[in-house]
Amino acid sequence: MLGPLASLKVLDFSTLLPGPFASLLLADMGAEVLRIESPTRLDLLRVLPPHDRGVSASHAYLNRNKRSLALDLKQPAALEVVKQLLRDHDILLEQFRPGVMERLGLGYEALKAINPRLIYVSITGYGQTGPYKDRAGHDINYLALAGVASYTGRQDSGPLPLGIQAADIAGGSLHGVIGLLAAVIARQHSGVGQHLDVSMTDCAFSLNAMAGAGYLACGVEPGREDQMLNGGSFYDYYRTRDGRWLSVGSLEPDFMQQLCAVLGQPELAAHGLSPRPEQQKALKLALQIEFEKHDFTELRERFAGIDACVEPVLSLAEAVEHPQLRAREVVTEVPRGDGSTQAQMACALKFSDGLPEPKHIGAALGAHTDQVLSELGYSEQRIEALRGAKVIL
Secondary structure, eight states: OTTTTTTTTEEEEOOHHHHHHHHHHHHHHOOEEEEEEOSSOOOOOGGOOOOOTEEEHHHHHTTTTEEEBBBBBSSSSHHHHHHHHHHTTOEEEEETTHHHHHOOOOOOOHHHHOOOOOOEEEEESSSSTTTTTTTTOOOHHHHTTTTTTSSSSTTTTTTTTOSSHHHIIIIIIHHHHHHHHHHHHHHHSSOOOOOOEEEEHHEEEEEOOOHHHHHHHHHHOOTOOOEEETTTTEEEEETTTTTTTTEEEESSSHHHHHHHTTTTTTTEEEGGGGOOOHHHHHHHHHHHHHHHHHHHHHHHHHHHHHHHSSOOOOOOHHHHEEEEEEEOOOOOEOOSSSEEEEEEEEOOOOOOTTOOOOSSEEEEEEETTTHHHTTTTHHHHHHHHHHHSSOOO
């Protein structure tokens, strides 16, 4: 079957996480994604552990359903290949520092002249403008500069490194896909494409949805553990007697009443919505004392049938087996190419018409080079000549 984005053909020049996660979403929804990879500069994602049968599990996941064309972009013959691809690939995704694509002859203005319908998406740490545009960075740096880290963590231990890459994915990948699809809709009316400048720092700053609104409108500067949702109230994680944890989000009165009833302390419910910091602190301490009287499994079972917004903190192994996630089919089997399959996280989007079955895990470097060039009309002799000149792998 065809996915909802089957009409889109994307050239993906990105590496590592933000760009590949964005193009993974596009590919899962049916877009034809062609990765343009360097035959001389290794994508670190290809060697990132752990490995399954010699292949990085992260690479195999992030690059599923995509073809790979190995091109040395520093050679003029490679640029000619890209220009030919632009005849019907009218979306381009890149993740280089500002100016790199221009130096390669692949900047937006140059390629727009070839295909005015081109939608050109640039995902960078700090954007195409500003004093930091050429500065190196990673997820932790973008969250720090965006203000997110200033009120995330504990007062006595400081900022908390997140287990996921929030700026990379929520900032770069998801905003990139949203902007790309918006540009596709705009192109349907105007007939022309545009350049989308996605700064992971900008987008991470926009994730300060509640705290940022409060500061800008009211001048309230958030700090660690002083807000309702960042540890400044009972809304938090609680340790059990055997060293496991449960999450408590019982903000509404009904949920708070059920929480306290299960713990055998119904009188605590009256303090649940108190705005007074001292009462919140006392409630939090009382809840922690009650949680530490019981083992994880006991509390998990007691809360399982109750709507109190209390859920266990699960390991990935436990999450995969959770009945809710199993019912939602969040794991899928993806063909490796040798007749076997690899378990991967499925596309999280559910369409009533369904999505295409995954085609294959992330391809070997240049696995589709000959196929792509043949589709462009290159003869076997010309392909071998390019390979001999090390333009392709």
